[in-house]
Amino acid sequence: MSSVAVLTQESFNEHRSGLLPEQSGAAGAGPSAGEDEEALPTYKEAFPPLPEKAASPEGTQEVAHTWTAKIRPIKSSIITQVFHVPLEERKYKDINQFGEGDQAKVCVDIMHKTGAHLELSLAKDQGLSIMVSGKLDAVMKARKEIVSRLQTQASATVAIPKEHHRFVIGKNGEKLQELELKTATKIQIPRPEDPSNQIKISGTKEGLEKAKHEILLISAEQDKRAVERVNIDKVYHPFITGAYNKVVGEMSQDTGARINVPPPSVNKTEIVITGEKEQVALAVAMIKKIYEDKKKNATTIAVEVKKSQHKYVIGPKGNTLQEILDKTGVSVEIPPSDSSSETVILRGEPDRLGQALTEVYAKANSYTVSSVSAPSWLHRFIIGKKGQNLAKITQQMPKVHIEFTEGEDKITLEGPTKDVQMVQSQIQAIVTDLVSRMDYAEISVDPKFHRHLIGKGGVNINRIKELHKVTVRIPPDNEKSNLIRIEGDPQGVQEAKKELLELASRMENERTKDLIIEQRFHRAIIGQKGEKIKEVRDKFPEVIINFPDPAQKSDIVQLRGPRTEVEKCSKFMQKIVAEMVENSFSVSVPIFKQFHRNIIGKGGSNIKKVRLSSSVRCSAAKPLAAHQSCPLPVGLLSWQSSVYPWSSCPTVSQMLGCGELKPGFTAQL
16 A cells, blocks of 8 residues: 655644754755745755765764654554444344344445444344444445444435535545545535535434534635634533524524534534624623533532433433433433443532432333243244234334343333333233143154155145144254254144154155166066066065166166165065076177068068077167178177077077077177
């Protein structure tokens, strides 16, 4: 990575102060002493040359000091930031899908897109904590993606003079891009031909406040009117803005000045006021008066409130804090969510602190956390198909948060006390009903048989589910678990359990065996129209015998069935094959093509006679090109016999009239 150093007037003065005395003197030479400070530096003055090889050690040390005096250690380019997404601003709130649903897919996509590393964790308040690591640019881009894709979006507009818009955009849009990354928002500026001065901002509530603040600051810098900056301690900002920004709004209306107070999420103390000089002066005076008054009269009290109850004191988008400030004039300071502190500070007039404290405790205790005991296997029945059962409850009591934790035999409820009590009674009634009419059973089956239990396209398992009105969970292959769970009506569960165990037992006892039988024997074993193999199958009805397709030219015959029956069938078929090998062979004899019809005879009479008298099968093959000892075309006559070798068969020898087999021809078994 390359970098560019920019030499400003300040940095040059700082640099020049570190030059050697001789060099400083040289830099100061000129017509007059007054021009010494104003003279522009030469290249050699700003960047002293490196020493020659022959330079003295002293000179080397001096120049080295010049170059090393200002060097600072380089910081790591990898940074880590933690972003928090409150529950009310989460786009994906389905707890059951945490880590595996759309939320996780979005995070993986953000990592691929930006190069940053993301780690998610779920806070106790159901907010998301996202730790992002990587280079600064990658982290800022990831933050923008997180805000736009994992948080609910809001929008706001800010009006600044039209001529200030270009300063918000910056050269080549760099300022706007930097601002969007910094605030994790989307900023839309009207086109030059659009007369509107409204800039639209979309993003989270916190991002909107930051972006609006930054845009107003840019506008204030460019405003030709007076600009005043007042530093006020952050803890007094709520009194200057007032509840729901009423006080600052009234001051702006009364004075005509624009007052920009940093939002609570921005850790800045500077309040910027712009407008006409008289307007600004009047607004500054009013702000300082409020500050001095509160600093003099306001006192604080610190109380301990459980960390889990802080969110109830804050309220959705901070509305409860604003409500307390509006009612009592007391500011309530809550420690950051990433802090373990439980101390809440109340700041205001002494006679109003008691009322504010009562409000804080009332808000903290207006919500409660409770639980209902329910076996974890019943949770999905309580939720219902596609969440139908739960939806009925949450529609009636939307403020109650219901949490199901996998593996825990309880359901956690959180929300307004009265609402929680009503939801608790409803869920308890559902649990009692389900426990009284539902049961479950677990059986252990070797994973290698699971797919057979399921059947092709789920035909087996769907039949069992439908027949017995149960649900059956067979673990996926990647879990490598033996446990199959059956849930439903008690009687149906027991019947389904019995059937599944019987199927599993049958499969465990089942065996598959491959027999090697030469393909040329397959037709003989099967017989005409499958008569012979039917006899074998009738003898072993529990064994399935599969012959390969003739086109495959395979010698493997597969037997499948109960272990003992497969072994018996295997031995029986091996015996049949052994007899065929021992009693049968084939031979090919060269015969002149013109004699084939004489051997076959009219209507095949001669061939039939040979077959009947010698128990052989004869067939004529395609003619050969030439016989070894005869120039005339010849053919092959082949037959199989279980009684005589061809040379000793009187009928064949007499019909062929050619004596023994000629040299160069061999019998083919």
